[in-house]
Amino acid sequence: MSHRIPEDSQRKKRRNEAVANIDKLTAHRGMATWGETLVPLGDFQRAARRSGRQLTASERRAAVQRYLEPRSDETAIEGPFSRIAVFGGIYNNSFALRALLDETQTRRVDAVYCLGDLGGFGPNPEDVWPLLEQGSVKSIQGNYEESLATGREDCNCGYADPRDNHFAEVSYSYTARNCSSEFKRWMGSLPKRRRVRVGQRELLLIHGSPRRINEFMFFSATSVPFLEILLDQERCDGILCTHTGLYWHRQLPSGRDVVNVGVIGRPANDGRTEVWYSVLSDEGERLRVEFIPLAYDHPALAKAMRREKLPEEFVETIVSGWWTTCLEILPARERAVSRF
Amino acid sequence: MEAPMEQEGTLQDSRFEEPPSGQNQVAPGDSPNVELRSLDTLWFQVGGTVCNLACSHCFISCSPTNHTHEFMTLAQVETHLAEAEALGVKEYYFTGGEPFLNPEMEDILEVTLRRGPATVLTNGLLLDNKRCQRLATLARSAEYSLDLRISIDGYSAEANDPIRGEGTFERILAGASRAASAGLNPVMTVTEVHRDNVTDDGRQRFFKVLRTRGIERPRLKILPVFQIGAEAERTGVYESWQQLAENDVPEGGWDHLQCSTSRMVTDQGVWVCPILVNEPLGRMGQSLADTLGSFPLNHQACWTCHVHGVSCRT
Ligand code: SF4
Numbered sequence: 001m002s003h004r005i006p007e008d009s010q011r012k013k014r015r016n017e018a019v020a021n022i023d024k025l026t027a028h029r030g031m032a033t034w035g036e037t038l039v040p041l042g043d044f045q046r047a048a049r050r051s052g053r054q055l056t057a058s059e060r061r062a063a064v065q066r067y068l069e070p071r072s073d074e075t076a077i078e079g080p081f082s083r084i085a086v087f088g089g090i091y092n093n094s095f096a097l098r099a100l101l102d103e104t105q106t107r108r109v110d111a112v113y114c115l116g117d118l119g120g121f122g123p124n125p126e127d128v129w130p131l132l133e134q135g136s137v138k139s140i141q142g143n144y145e146e147s148l149a150t151g152r153e154d155c156n157c158g159y160a161d162p163r164d165n166h167f168a169e170v171s172y173s174y175t176a177r178n179c180s181s182e183f184k185r186w187m188g189s190l191p192k193r194r195r196v197r198v199g200q201r202e203l204l205l206i207h208g209s210p211r212r213i214n215e216f217m218f219f220s221a222t223s224v225p226f227l228e229i230l231l232d233q234e235r236c237d238g239i240l241c242t243h244t245g246l247y248w249h250r251q252l253p254s255g256r257d258v259v260n261v262g263v264i265g266r267p268a269n270d271g272r273t274e275v276w277y278s279v280l281s282d283e284g285e286r287l288r289v290e291f292i293p294l295a296y297d298h299p300a301l302a303k304a305m306r307r308e309k310l311p312e313e314f315v316e317t318i319v320s321g322w323w324t325t326c327l328e329i330l331p332a333r334e335r336a337v338s339r340f
Numbered sequence: 341m342e343a344p345m346e347q348e349g350t351l352q353d354s355r356f357e358e359p360p361s362g363q364n365q366v367a368p369g370d371s372p373n374v375e376l377r378s379l380d381t382l383w384f385q386v387g388g389t390v391c392n393l394a395c396s397h398c399f400i401s402c403s404p405t406n407h408t409h410e411f412m413t414l415a416q417v418e419t420h421l422a423e424a425e426a427l428g429v430k431e432y433y434f435t436g437g438e439p440f441l442n443p444e445m446e447d448i449l450e451v452t453l454r455r456g457p458a459t460v461l462t463n464g465l466l467l468d469n470k471r472c473q474r475l476a477t478l479a480r481s482a483e484y485s486l487d488l489r490i491s492i493d494g495y496s497a498e499a500n501d502p503i504r505g506e507g508t509f510e511r512i513l514a515g516a517s518r519a520a521s522a523g524l525n526p527v528m529t530v531t532e533v534h535r536d537n538v539t540d541d542g543r544q545r546f547f548k549v550l551r552t553r554g555i556e557r558p559r560l561k562i563l564p565v566f567q568i569g570a571e572a573e574r575t576g577v578y579e580s581w582q583q584l585a586e587n588d589v590p591e592g593g594w595d596h597l598q599c600s601t602s603r604m605v606t607d608q609g610v611w612v613c614p615i616l617v618n619e620p621l622g623r624m625g626q627s628l629a630d631t632l633g634s635f636p637l638n639h640q641a642c643w644t645c646h647v648h649g650v651s652c653r654t
C-alpha cells in the first residue's frame with residue numbers, strides 16, 4: 001500500500017515566493033543601483049570616480065594638518081599641586097559629598113575638584129551647595145549645570161533610548177523644580193574647563209570631553225589614537241573627565257594620561273554600595289592615579305529619596321550597587337558586566 | 341586604486357552629464373553645507389551591497405547580485421584604519437550588505453579591535469555557533485568593545501517576513517539567541533516600517549519575545565526609514581518639499597547629522613555618510629584626507645536625517 005505524502009503547503013508557498021523573488025534577487029546582474037535606478041555597473045563607477053576631490057600628496061598633508069590644528073585655550077593654570085582629589089556626578093547626593101569632604105581632609109590633598117553634574121537622580125538639590133562652598137571645592141559645569149543655568153527643558157545627558165530618556169526627564173524636572181534661581185545662577189557662573197598643574201604635568205579638567213560637554217568617554221569605546229590626538233589638540237599632559245559614571249585610567253603610549261574620575265552620586269554598576277572618586281599625585285616620572293571607594297550613609301540617602309518620591313528604580317541602584325537606568329548607552333564591554 | 345583627477349573645485353561644482361532618470365536625485369540649488377566637525381566614526385561598507393537577503397525596505401537595494409559596491413579586503417580596511425588613526429578616529433562601524441558574507445570579516449574585526457571599538461550591523465542569518473564563539477572570544481580578549489547589531493523588522497513573523505523574506509523572523513531570532521548565549525548581547529535594530537515598532541506596547545511585547553529566546557537583557561534600537569533605494573519602490577519617493585534649503589540651519593547647528601562626525605569607506609573610495617553610498621555624488625574622494633571638508637545637504641534623504649536626528653550609534 002502506498003501513501004501519497006501531501007505537499008507541505010508551507011513549503012509550496014515558499015517555493016512560489018522564491019520563484020516570484022528571483023527577479024528581485026538577480027536583477028542586479030551587471031547592474032548597479034544608482035538611487036532607485038538600475039544602470040550598467042560601469043556607469044555608476046565612472047560617475048563615482050569623477051565625484052569628489054582628489055588631492056595631491058602635499059595637499060592631503062596640509063588638509064590633515066589643518067584638521068588637527070591645536071585649539072587655543074586661554075584658561076588660567078591653577079597649582080602647582082602635588083596631590084589633588086577629583087570627582088564628578090554628585091547627582092544631589094549630599095550624603096556622599098559630606099563623607100568625601102571628611103575623608104579628603106585626612107588624605108592631605110592640596111585641592112578638591114568637582115567635574116560637574118551636581119544635580120539629578122537624588123533628593124534635595126540645594127543641600128549640596130553649602131557643602132561645596134564650605135569644602136572649597138573647585139567645580140566646573142556639567143551638562144546639568146549648563147541646562148539648569150540656561151533654562152533648558154532637558155538635561156542634555158545625551159541618551160538615545162526612550163526608557164533612559166524617561167528617567168532622565170523625571171530626575172531633571174525634579175532637580176529643576178527644587179533648585180533656587182540663586183543656585184542656578186551660581187551654577188552658570190562656574191567655568192566649563194580648568195587647567196591644573198600636578199607636579200610638572202598640566203591637566204585639563206572637563207565634564208564630558210574637551211569637545212562636547214555631554215560626550216561619553218567609556219574605557220572600551222574610546223580608541224587610544226583618538227585620546228592622543230585630543231591631548232595634542234588641547235596641548236596638555238592629561239585629561240580628567242566624568243559624565244559616564246564609570247571610572248577608568250589609561251596611560252597612553254606617549255606617557256600622558258586620561259582619567260575618568262568617576263562619580264560620587266551613585267555606585268559604579270559593580271554591585272557595591274560605595275561610590276568612587278580619584279586621587280592624583282605627582283610621582284615625578286608618572287602621574288599616580290588612585291580610585292578610592294567611598295562608603296557613606298546610603299540607607300539615609302535611600303530614605304530621603306523615597307521621602308521625595310523619586311523612582312524606586314533609582315533607590316534600587318543606591319542600595320544594590322547596580323544600575324537600573326541609563327544602561328542603553330553602555331558599550332558592549334561595560335554592559336556585559338552589568339546586572340540589568 | 342587611484343582615480344584620475346577629472347574635476348577641480350568643490351563638490352557642489354561636480355556635475356556629471358547624464359544622471360539616470362530616477363527620483364530622489366540630488367536636487368540642484370541652494371542647500372546648506374555641513375562641515376565635518378570631527379571624524380569620530382568611520383564606517384566600512386565591508387560587505388559591499390551584496391546581501392543574502394533582498395529586503396523590500398533596504399535603502400541601498402542590497403541583494404545577492406548587487407555588486408554596486410564590492411566586499412572590502414582586509415588590506416583595504418587596514419589602509420584606512422592607519423589613515424583613521426592619524427586623524428584620531430574614535431570608533432569603527434561595519435556594514436553592508438551582509439558583512440559576514442565577506443570571507444575576511446572575522447580577520448577584519450580581529451585587526452580592528454586591536455585598534456579601537458567596533459560595531460557590526462548584520463542581519464543575523466550567518467551567526468552560527470562557530471562564528472558566535474569566535475566573535476565572543478575576540479570580544480573577550482580585546483580591550484575595546486565589540487558591539488553587534490542585528491536587524492529585524494517587526495515583533496512577529498507576520499510583520500517581519502513580508503519585508504525581510506519568508507522565514508527570516510525565526511532565523512534572525514535564532515542567530516540573535518546564539519549570539520546572546522555566546523555572551524555577545526546584541527542590540528536588535530528595528531526600523532519604523534510598522535507603527536507598532538515605535539509604541540511602548542510593541543517594545544514591551546518584543547522584549548518578551550526576546551526573553552523567551554534566552555536573551556535576558558534585550559536591547560532594542562529604533563531607526564527611521566529612508567525613502568530611497570528599494571524602500572522608495574515599496575512606499576514611494578519623497579515629496580518635493582521634503583528637502584533642505586539653505587536657511588534651514590537649526591539653532592544647534594548640524595551636530596545631529598552623521599555627516600558632521602563620520603565618513604563611509606567603500607571599495608571605491610570615501611563617501612560622505614553611510615546613507616548615500618548609492619549616489620555617485622556622495623563620494624568625496626579616495627583618501628580620508630580628501631573628505632575633511634564640507635558637504636552640501638542636497639539629497640532628499642538628508643531631510644530624513646534632519647527631521648529624525650538620526651544617529652546610528654548604539
Ligand atoms: S536591509 Fe540589510 S539585510 Fe536587508 S537587504 Fe539591506 S543590507 Fe541586506
Ligand code: SF4
Pocket residue numbers: 597598599600612613614615616635637639641642643645646
Ligand atoms: S543623508 Fe544624512 S548623513 Fe548623509 S549627507 Fe545627508 S544629512 Fe548628512
